[in-house]
Amino acid sequence: MTSHEILGGKVNVYRRGGLTWHCSASIKGRQYRASTKETGLAQAKAFAEDWYLGLRGKRAAGLMKTEKTFAEAAKKFELEYAIITEGERSQKWVEGHSIRLRLHLIPFFGKMGLSEINAGTVQDYRVHRMTTSKTGKQPSRSTLHDEVGTLRQVLKTAIRHKWLSHLPDLSPPYKTQGKISHRPWFSPAEYKQLYEATRQNAKEPKNKHFRWEAEQLHDFVLFMGNTGLRPDEAKQLQHRDVTIVVDPDSRERILEIEVLGKRGIGWCKSMPGAVKPYERLRDRLKPVRGNGKSEDGELPAPTDLLFPGNYLKMFNNLLDAQHLKLDRDGKPRTAYSLRHTYICLRLMEGADVYAIAKNCRTSVEMIEKFYAAHIKTTLDASVINARKPRRANRDRKGNRAAAPPSFHGNEAPQPRRDTRTGVQTNRLPVRSARLAGRS
Numbered sequence: 001m002t003s004h005e006i007l008g009g010k011v012n013v014y015r016r017g018g019l020t021w022h023c024s025a026s027i028k029g030r031q032y033r034a035s036t037k038e039t040g041l042a043q044a045k046a047f048a049e050d051w052y053l054g055l056r057g058k059r060a061a062g063l064m065k066t067e068k069t070f071a072e073a074a075k076k077f078e079l080e081y082a083i084i085t086e087g088e089r090s091q092k093w094v095e096g097h098s099i100r101l102r103l104h105l106i107p108f109f110g111k112m113g114l115s116e117i118n119a120g121t122v123q124d125y126r127v128h129r130m131t132t133s134k135t136g137k138q139p140s141r142s143t144l145h146d147e148v149g150t151l152r153q154v155l156k157t158a159i160r161h162k163w164l165s166h167l168p169d170l171s172p173p174y175k176t177q178g179k180i181s182h183r184p185w186f187s188p189a190e191y192k193q194l195y196e197a198t199r200q201n202a203k204e205p206k207n208k209h210f211r212w213e214a215e216q217l218h219d220f221v222l223f224m225g226n227t228g229l230r231p232d233e234a235k236q237l238q239h240r241d242v243t244i245v246v247d248p249d250s251r252e253r254i255l256e257i258e259v260l261g262k263r264g265i266g267w268c269k270s271m272p273g274a275v276k277p278y279e280r281l282r283d284r285l286k287p288v289r290g291n292g293k294s295e296d297g298e299l300p301a302p303t304d305l306l307f308p309g310n311y312l313k314m315f316n317n318l319l320d321a322q323h324l325k326l327d328r329d330g331k332p333r334t335a336y337s338l339r340h341t342y343i344c345l346r347l348m349e350g351a352d353v354y355a356i357a358k359n360c361r362t363s364v365e366m367i368e369k370f371y372a373a374h375i376k377t378t379l380d381a382s383v384i385n386a387r388k389p390r391r392a393n394r395d396r397k398g399n400r401a402a403a404p405p406s407f408h409g410n411e412a413p414q415p416r417r418d419t420r421t422g423v424q425t426n427r428l429p430v431r432s433a434r435l436a437g438r439s
Helices: 041-061 070-084 091-109 119-131 141-160 188-203 208-227 231-235 272-283 312-321 336-348 353-359 364-370 430-438
Strands: 002-006 011-015 022-027 030-035 242-246 253-261 264-269 287-290 293-296
Touching: 002 041, 011 041, 022 041, 070 091, 070 141, 091 119, 091 141, 119 141, 188 208, 188 312, 188 336, 208 231, 208 272, 208 312, 208 336, 231 253, 242 272, 253 272, 336 353, 353 364
Parallel strands: none
Antiparallel strands: 002 011, 011 022, 022 030, 242 253, 253 264, 287 293
């Protein structure tokens, strides 16, 4: 690399092998670099001198940024987050932060000083994302929520390193709470239609070469619908994690499952309907394929996965064939919808919300927000339509007042006591007798 110093060594003009010259200088302990875009040395030195004097002038006028930029804080965050959360966060989630920074956040905030990022600039970013989509489709609310979450993590990193004094308000204005909508699930009739279709596909697959996968898919649908596991939890499940036991209260056979998922290790107790599918999974011979042929192999080992294959393509094809891919709101159903179906069916049967949340390794708030809000059986009409009992009329002494006499039909008038003489009589007061005569 060829290098020359000017202005007493304050500015360095260098070339790294290309045709153009570059310049660098240090002001108040901060390094600045720029390209002169000149191929001649004399012209490059003249540009570097003007560039350096311009920097000194901006520094004296207070126009030069002396703080860390968002791009520098983002680089520090990516380095720390990947190391600190190793083994505690999904690799895809860590990569998601990097993707959001590279595609959206750094192009918008990268050159801003950290103190320039406030509630106004964040709102400008939301408007920018909603109006300048390259695909013509606006990002969803959850997408913007994730991007602002990554922005918050970067700013918290800057606060920890004392590059920023406080965290600005990043909450979205005008729309503090989104519309509560239900998760796509299968109604009881649709769920029955689905597992009958998978049963028929297992008996008569379109391609006999994939009979084992079709049988596995049928048991997968029944297993998921009776346990409520997440698809990633079922993907990691081994045979040694599942035990068939007899429930002491109901005297029915159920599965006790040790679940390893995004919430760590937890337990799940299945419905009795999950036992038969699991026994078929346990007793089904693994296929041995080679030279275009498929032969039966040995039984699964305790350390083998319950669902070693990938049945998503076959599952989606069956959903399309049965017209079950989209719900009435146009939301696509996936394997995750089987978990939503389990929770909704349990709520419809009157199960306790806290017990469901504990068994599904989630919170009561999530179940009440996304599931119980649209299940009609969670509403008790006898409680909603409760009425206060009517109070009886009382006189001044606190005794119940007698009901007024009825003169309809052929009913005889009740005897009454004369208040002056104390003699019981059947005569009516004059006004009452007139009214009785008119009726």
